[in-house]
Each structure stands twice: as structure tokens, then as C-alpha cells.
């Protein structure tokens with residue numbers, strides 16, 4: 001166990017900053033609608049103030065979890081205050097979701113993601129949603145699921161568990177590193193499809209490299225072979241514009257607490273239509289789970305869950321929509337392209353795609369002999385810059401719209417300083 005001194009001296013102490021008080025949530029005005037046209041930098045700087053992240057912290061790791069801006073926090077806190085009064089209108093109404101349809105939260109999110117309400121189940125995170133897919137299909141021992149070698153543990157482990165318990169075979173194809181074009185990825189998937197492949201399960205945006213896989217083409221390939229297509233889109237909502245029905249996949253999952261900056265504990269499962277739903281068993285169940293007429297809502301019958309969480313989700317959708325997903329995506333991309341180009345100038349190896357169309361707001365680079373964990377600790381503990389990556393030397397640099405070029409320059413300057421200090 002950590003003693004008090006080492007605890008206070010650790011990076012964790014920074015996350016235990018004093019509460020700022022409810023008043024502060026509304027005291028910072030949102031930028032005026034026309035500010036973007038008049039002065040783009042001022043617009044983004046004003047939006048940056050909607051986040052409680054201290055002004056001197058540079059957060060290049062939204063990839064793990066986002067920070068909810070003030071209007072989202074306000075909706076959550078107000079939600080607790082109102083719902084905990086237990087004065088709900090109906091005698092059967094209680095401040096929980098997990099029983100019932102909750103269209104007032106499902107519908108705005110479905111609209112935001114280019115889906116219909118009956119295709120969308122809100123769950124508590126992407127891991128939960130991925131588990132629904134891995135557990136959901138009837139498969140015989142020896143039947144295969146095809147995944148990439150870049151899946152997050154929350155995508156791969158539900159399948160490994162099923163494999164150990166029931167003999168389903170998990171086959172992996174190697175993603176090209178870096179992925180130079182979409183055809184290269186599609187060819188690897190196509191070559192790995194076997195007669196027993198029942199499901200292709202891949203990330204839409206790779207957690208480790210940030211590569212945006214050609215989802216529409218993968219879904220079409222799977223369909224042409226009679227194989228189910230399922231995507232782990234943990235990073236997609238809020239990072240880039242997504243139109244689920246346009247992708248044409250069978251299943252899609254994601255987290256809203258990363259790039260959409262919604263409440264922690266928000267995830268979703270999309271199921272294309274009734275023919276898919278008829279094949280997917282629930283993993284968690286309470287009354288109503290087996291009523292096919294309920295469509296995707298039946299996957300939300302999961303028992304008592306937190307209503308203010310969903311109020312925060314609606315506020316997060318409102319916040320992102322007030323900026324506009326086109327604008328958010330363009331800004332995310334511009335910042336990622338900038339950090340990517342700067343790291344290339346510094347001799348980094350590209351672990352994301354050199355093709356800007358195959359990446360969005362995550363640039364992963366390999367910088368041997370720099371030890372990423374050492375650098376990551378040094379940046380956070382000494383300079384309030386947060387990054388993440390993979391050992392030994394990969395840096396995953398995530399660039400949410402609220403960062404500025406100056407923030408990125410600060411990281412770059414520190415990276416140069418660190419390398420000099422280490423003679424690396």
C-alpha cells in the first residue's frame with residue numbers, strides 16, 4: 001500500500017484536486033456562435049475553458065477516457081439532485097434505467113450515430129457491448145471468429161473467454177504496420193477468411209495505432225461471404241462523424257466516455273436489423289430480454305443503472321452537436337496531422353497510417369530507444385503532459401479538438417529535451 005507521502009507525491013494526487021463547486025459549472029460562457037468565423041483560435045480557446053482540465057495540463061490521451069465539459073457535468077449533477085428527490089410522476093417510476101426502453105436517451109444517440117432508435121441499445125461501456133457479441137451467437141466448437149492482432153483486451157478477451165469455455169476458435173490476421181492503404185487491410189482479411197469463419201470482429205479505429213479501418217468495405221466483404229461483421233468502435237463516437245447505417249455492418253459497439261466526453265459508464269451496442277437480433281442472445285437479462293418486438297431495447301434490460309449518466313450523455317450529444325461533428329473532426333484531424341508530421345521530422349517510425357484518410361485523431365509513432373513508460377512518467381510527473389503508448393517505445397498521441405498547436409509544441413519541445421537528456 002502507498003504511504004501518505006508517496007501517495008501525495010504521485011501523479012494520482014493531481015487527480016485529487018479540490019472540487020470547484022457547482023457555481024463554476026455555469027460561470028464560464030460558451031463561445032458565441034459566430035466566433036469561429038471571426039477568430040478561429042479564440043473560438044477553440046473558449047471551448048477549452050469548458051473543460052475542468054487545468055490550463056497548464058496538456059492531455060494527449062483522450063484515447064483512454066475523456067473529460068466531461070461543464071455542461072455535461074451540470075446535467076449529471078442536476079440529474080442527481082432532481083432524481084434523488086424520488087418524486088417521479090408515475091407510481092412505478094424510479095430513478096433507474098435498465099428496465100424499459102428509455103427512448104429519450106436512446107433516440108438522440110441513435111440519431112447522432114446515423115442509426116434508428118430500434119437498432120440502438122445503450123449499455124455501460126464498450127467492454128459490456130463487446131461481450132454481448134462474443135457471447136451472443138450460437139457457434140459450434142471449431143467455428144471461427146476472425147479478429148486483428150490490434151484488438152483491445154476488451155475486444156479480444158470476451159472471445160478468448162468463449163474460446164476457452166466453449167471451443168470457439170479465435171483466428172488473428174496481422175494488421176500491416178504501418179497500414180499504407182485500405183486495400184492492404186482488406187486483402188489481409190480476405191486471405192484470412194476460412195470455411196469456418198462465422199464472424200469478423202475488428203476495431204473501427206485501432207486502439208494501438210489509431211488506424212481507421214475501411215469499415216464499409218470490410219462489412220461488404222463479410223456480407224458477400226455470408227459472414228457476420230462486427231466492429232469495436234470504442235474511439236469513434238465524438239472523434240469523427242459516423243453513419244452506422246451507411247457502414248452496413250451487422251453489429252457495432254462503442255464508448256461515449258472517450259471522445260464524446262459523455263459520462264463515464266456509457267457504451268452502446270448497435271444491431272442492424274431483426275435478422276441479426278434473432279441470432280444474438282442477451283448476455284445480461286431481466287424481464288423483457290426475450291421479447292423480439294422490443295428490437296434493440298431488449299438488450300437494455302440489464303437491471304438498475306444510473307439515470308444521471310444518461311442525462312450526461314444527452315448533454316454531451318448536445319455539446320458536440322452545438323460545435324458540429326464536421327468541425328470537430330476537421331480540428332481533430334488537423335491537430336493529429338500536425339503532431340504526426342512533427343514526429344516524422346524527428347525520425348519517428350510511423351505506426352499509424354501515412355495516408356491521412358486512414359487515420360483521424362490518434363497518431364502512434366515508434367521512437368526507439370526511448371522507453372515510453374519512462375517518458376510518460378517524466379512528462380506527467382514533471383511537466384503535466386499526459387500521453388500513453390505501448391512498450392517499449394510506442395507513443396500514442398491523441399489530439400482532441402480542445403488542444404491548441406501551442407499545447408502540441410509544448411509536448412514536442414519536452415520530447416526533444418527528454419531525448420537530449422537521455423542521449424537517445
Ligand SMILES: Cc1ncc(COP(=O)(O)O)c(C=O)c1O
Pocket residue numbers: 063064124125126127128151152154155203205206207232234235254255267
Ligand atoms: C478499441 C477499444 N475497445 C474497447 C475498449 C474498452 O472500452 P470501455 O472501457 O468503454 O469498456 C477500449 C478502451 O480503451 C478500446 O480502445
